Amino acid sequence: MHDCHSENRRLEKVSNSALISGMDRPTAQQTAQGQASSAAAAANPPIQPVPQVAGNNDNNVDVNFDSGIEVERHHITLLLLEKKLYLAPIGKYPQRILDVGTGTGIWAFNVAEETPSAVVTGTDISPVSQDGTLAQHPNFIHINDDAQEEWYFRSDHFDFVHMRYLYGAIDDWGKLFRQAYTHLRPGGWVESLELDIEIHSENPKFENDPDHIFKKWWQLFLECGQKTGWPWDIAREGRQKRYMRDAGFRELVTKSWKLPIGGWSEDKKLKEIGVHNGEFIWKSIDAFTIHPIGEVLGWSREQLATLVNKMLKALMEPKTFPYYTVHMVYGRKPKRVLATTEGTQG
Incomplete structure (x- = not known):
């Protein structure tokens, strides 16, 4: 893990320096474009390192995590969901909530604050905070646990099971949702939010080009998933919904959003989201690339730097209009459960 972080820092210097130096010295043809970009950046300042939730800005708890990357992604997700932490109709007074793959714990912490x-x-294979701040919150519990293994919780225990951004980290999604079903009480809800990591373009010129870096990028991650057995395509072709239905969940609701990269959208909300997402991509693309492509596919540092530079340049190219899609599915465990096997209705 530490070797991976060191490699990340070295790669960041290689990949970003070349692109930044090119941006600092625009050609005459790029001047107008650079002025427009500067104006957009001035109108859309970077996000702050402290997460805020719908009027909750007491700042009475230190929530500066080891990395600001997940904080930024959490902020982007809040903007996408209009400052809601979840959309499943779990009711006003849930008693037990589980966050699977909690990461830094930021989502679980905010829910704990909002839902006394x-x-x-929150379960994860890594600790949530080195300073232990989150672990001290009175109604937040962190458990070091691998969601891919058998869950030790009681059956029919939770009111709500939440999971998001687990692409590339789960080997058996069917088992994951079956376990969520087993450990939810009858009438409880599950919610899954995942990113389709294939980058699309609003411009048909780029979208329909099979040799474009956006297409090649996705194919590399698809290959990584095939090699490791941890697929990256959970958000594609209705897989979330199908796995949930197979596990026994009903009243399934599917929602999808376009997640712009950069401030190109004319829609005010999407423009704001896109500016933040562009900053997030800039800061996270190296770490996002090193393990799957570098370690799994065996690419060298120089190859990774070239790939990252090519991707960043494509993302910043005028009229590319790049975006991801985000897919959410939530569903309910029936209040009256028929005889089942591991939560799968017959």
Whole structure:
């Protein structure tokens, strides 16, 4: 893990320096474009390192994590969901909430603050905070646990099971949703939010080019998933919904959003989201690339730097209009459960 972080820092210097130096010295043809970009940046300042949730800005708890990357992604997701932490109709007073793959714990922490009636449990294979701040919150519990293994919780225990951004980290999605079903009480809800990591373009010139870097990028991650057994395509072709239905969930609701990269959208909300997402991509693309492509596919540091530079330049190219899609599915465990096997209705 530490070797990976060191490699990340070295790669960041290689990949970003070349692109930044090119941006600092625009050609005459780029001057107008650079002025427009500067104006857009001035109108859309970077996000702050402290997450805020719908009027909750007491700042009475230190939530500066080891990395600001997940904080930024959390902020982007809040903007996308219009400052809601979840969309499943779980009711006003849930008692037990589980956040699977909690990461830094930022989502679970915010839910614990917003929902004092609930004990919020976050599971992850890594600790949530080196300073232990989150672990001290009175209704937040962190458990070091691998969601791919058997869950030790009681059956029919939770009111709400939440999971997001687990692409590339789960080997058996069917098992994951079956376990969520087993450990939810009858009438409880599950919610899954995942990113389709294939980058699309609003411009048909780029979108329909099979040799464009956007297409090649996705194919590399697809190959990584095939090699490791941890697929990156959970958000594609209705897989989330299908796995949930197969596990026994009903009242399924599917929602999808376009997630722009950069401030190109004419829609005010999407423009703001795009500016933040562009900053997030800039800061995270190296770490996002090193493990799957560098370690799994065996690419050298120089090859990775070239790939990252090519991707960043494509993202910043005028009239590319790049975006991701985000897919959410939430569903309910029936209140009256028929005889099942591991939560799968017959």
